[in-house]
Amino acid sequence: MGVIVWGLEWRLALSRKRDLTLRIVAPLSLVLVVATGAVPAAVGAASYVVLFVAFGVLGTALRLLRDGEEGITSRVVRGGVSPKSYLLQRAAVGAVLAFVQLLPAALVAAAFLNASTSEVLIALVALAGSLWIGSLLGIVVAAVGRSGTEVTVVCGVGLVLLLHMSGVFHAASPAGLGGMLEAASPFRALHEAFVTMVAGGAERGGLAAAAWALALPVLVGSLAPRLTAAMER
Amino acid sequence: MAVWAHTDEAGARMAPPEHSDEGSGQESRKGPAGRTKPALSAESGRATGGVRARDVRFAYGLGEPVLDGVDLEIGVGEVIALVGPQGSGKSTLLRILAGDLSPDSGAVELPARRSSGGRVMLGYAGHGGAHFESLSGWENAIFYARAGGMRRREAEGAVAELMEILGLKAQGHRAVSEYTDEARHRLLLIEALAHRPALTVLDEPFREMPQKTREALIQVLRLRSAQRGTVVVASGDLVPIPELADRILFLHQGRVVAGGRVAELLASVGSATRLEVELERRPQQLDARFRPGITVVSDGDPYVLEVSRGSAAVGEVVAALTAAGATVKSVAVREADLAEVFRRATGAELQ
Numbered sequence: 001m002g003v004i005v006w007g008l009e010w011r012l013a014l015s016r017k018r019d020l021t022l023r024i025v026a027p028l029s030l031v032l033v034v035a036t037g038a039v040p041a042a043v044g045a046a047s048y049v050v051l052f053v054a055f056g057v058l059g060t061a062l063r064l065l066r067d068g069e070e071g072i073t074s075r076v077v078r079g080g081v082s083p084k085s086y087l088l089q090r091a092a093v094g095a096v097l098a099f100v101q102l103l104p105a106a107l108v109a110a111a112f113l114n115a116s117t118s119e120v121l122i123a124l125v126a127l128a129g130s131l132w133i134g135s136l137l138g139i140v141v142a143a144v145g146r147s148g149t150e151v152t153v154v155c156g157v158g159l160v161l162l163l164h165m166s167g168v169f170h171a172a173s174p175a176g177l178g179g180m181l182e183a184a185s186p187f188r189a190l191h192e193a194f195v196t197m198v199a200g201g202a203e204r205g206g207l208a209a210a211a212w213a214l215a216l217p218v219l220v221g222s223l224a225p226r227l228t229a230a231m232e233r
Numbered sequence: 234m235a236v237w238a239h240t241d242e243a244g245a246r247m248a249p250p251e252h253s254d255e256g257s258g259q260e261s262r263k264g265p266a267g268r269t270k271p272a273l274s275a276e277s278g279r280a281t282g283g284v285r286a287r288d289v290r291f292a293y294g295l296g297e298p299v300l301d302g303v304d305l306e307i308g309v310g311e312v313i314a315l316v317g318p319q320g321s322g323k324s325t326l327l328r329i330l331a332g333d334l335s336p337d338s339g340a341v342e343l344p345a346r347r348s349s350g351g352r353v354m355l356g357y358a359g360h361g362g363a364h365f366e367s368l369s370g371w372e373n374a375i376f377y378a379r380a381g382g383m384r385r386r387e388a389e390g391a392v393a394e395l396m397e398i399l400g401l402k403a404q405g406h407r408a409v410s411e412y413t414d415e416a417r418h419r420l421l422l423i424e425a426l427a428h429r430p431a432l433t434v435l436d437e438p439f440r441e442m443p444q445k446t447r448e449a450l451i452q453v454l455r456l457r458s459a460q461r462g463t464v465v466v467a468s469g470d471l472v473p474i475p476e477l478a479d480r481i482l483f484l485h486q487g488r489v490v491a492g493g494r495v496a497e498l499l500a501s502v503g504s505a506t507r508l509e510v511e512l513e514r515r516p517q518q519l520d521a522r523f524r525p526g527i528t529v530v531s532d533g534d535p536y537v538l539e540v541s542r543g544s545a546a547v548g549e550v551v552a553a554l555t556a557a558g559a560t561v562k563s564v565a566v567r568e569a570d571l572a573e574v575f576r577r578a579t580g581a582e583l584q
Contacts, residue, residue, distance in 0.1 A: 004376060004379045004380060008365070008368075008372075008376050011368060011372060012365055012367060012368060015367040015368060015408070016367055070363045071361075071362065071363035072363045072365070074333075075362055075363055075377075076380065078331070078332065078333070078355075078357070079353065079377045079380040079381060079424075080347070080353035080377075080380040080381045080382060080428075081380045
């Protein structure tokens with residue numbers, strides 16, 4: 001059977017051309033507004049991180065919520081695709097799709113921050129990792145939320161906490177427990193990648209992001225039957 | 234407590250079909266009303282497409298029972314028709330057989346989820362199954378055939394054949410969002426059948442289907458049966474059933490009220506046509522005289538007769554009753570058919 005969900009999701013994405021276009025144009029427009037505005041570069045960098053991460057999490061969460069409501073998820077699972085395979089393939093497609101859709105916006109943001117090629121490459125790797133983590137978190141959000149509104153609220157509150165933990169809303173890293181949490185947070189690498197473009201310095205947070213990127217699929221995979229069951233409304 | 238069993242090919246215990254990777258089969262499940270269903274367990278059973286249900290009871294939420302103690306046993310390769318009026322519990326029973334619902338109590342024994350060759354053993358077409366709307370019917374059907382364990386080329390062959398048979402070939406490459414309800418229904422049937430499941434469960438498959446397509450589908454299902462595939466079909470329409478089914482189970486108010494082979498059921502109602510006569514006025518002593526071939530079954534209300542010459546005897550019966558001093562209000566002709574089996578078992582009309 002292999003990766004039939006991967007192929008299916010790509011065909012679905014490509015068949016929804018209007019949706020595809022909007023998802024490229026919308027983040028690009030937001031980045032352009034921030035980049036051409038008069039906000040300090042550090043604030044701009046934080047805005048990009050919030051936008052990219054929210055885009056990744058919500059993209060997967062809302063699609064899965066809709067598929068659960070329409071009965072697609074239950075049909076696919078009963079049709080023979082294991083919940084684990086289904087959710088991990090959906091997360092992978094969601095992450096790659098979000099990366100492709102955000103790529104123009106990320107490149108424009110980097111260009112306005114006068115980033116070097118190596119900084120851009122590091123930022124893109126961090127973005128890809130963050131979108132993979134975000135997509136997996138989106139699965140959990142879709143299972144928890146019972147409507148589009150709930151998903152948006154859960155996603156908003158959860159992300160604010162995670163992004164705060166990741167140092168997005170700090171001017172400097174806190175000491176003590178706050179610092180430890182920041183070091184272990186999933187989106188620090190992405191934030192640091194953009195902060196480095198603004199202020200220079202060494203990019204940090206890659207190890208924590210890698211740990212999240214490896215641990216979350218295991219968690220989602222082990223909970224997959226319960227998560228898909230929860231997505232049925 | 235509901236007891237489920239999904240048996241693997243060696244008769245070992247298996248998990249229920251829903252939301253289990255290769256799970257333990259012990260997790261709690263929720264019905265549509267959000268009630269926690271009893272934990273699922275399994276017991277030893279058969280290794281093929283047979284089905285067994287014992288004292289199955291189910292209600293949606295806190296409502297009246299939809300299934301009220303259903304027992305059934307379906308052998309490998311049998312074609313079974315569940316027949317009953319709307320609300321009799323057919324669709325709910327099928328959803329339980331498809332693993333879509335868990336019974337509140339009773340035991341259900343189903344085939345393994347997958348064969349040793351990796352093929353999904355169940356094919357289910359219920360009401361209003363969701364499709365990937367922006368993809369074509371062909372892409373939808375190929376996806377489900379492959380999910381069911383087929384290789385691409387094999388899936389393409391099976392889907393192409395079924396699309397031809399069920400008359401969906403011309404629309405196969407159009408987006409499902411452009412399909413009519415009827416075309417969607419046919420696509421659902423193709424998706425249920427393409428991977429050649431050991432157990433095929435179809436809810437009202439002949440709905441809005443032209444005669445030619447109906448005959449073709451019957452042939453497909455009979456062929457599946459000949460290849461030891463088990464088929465369970467729910468239908469409110471009796472027309473295709475004698476040609477399709479090995480056995481019929483009549484459901485009424487959540488119970489199996491009659492069942493057997495078509496010939497046995499027809500024999501149970503005899504070959505004579507029944508006339509049910511409603512009398513507007515009857516004398517104290519109704520002494521109507523009829524020729525041989527017309528027998529009074531009941532002289533109550535309605536006044537019931539069996540006639541060997543079908544509806545041709547209506548005029549003669551009315552004349553005899555009128556001569557005996559009665560006034561006939563109406564005459565209902567009940568042919569000795571399968572609908573009559575249901576009527577005699579329940580006193581209710583099938584449709």
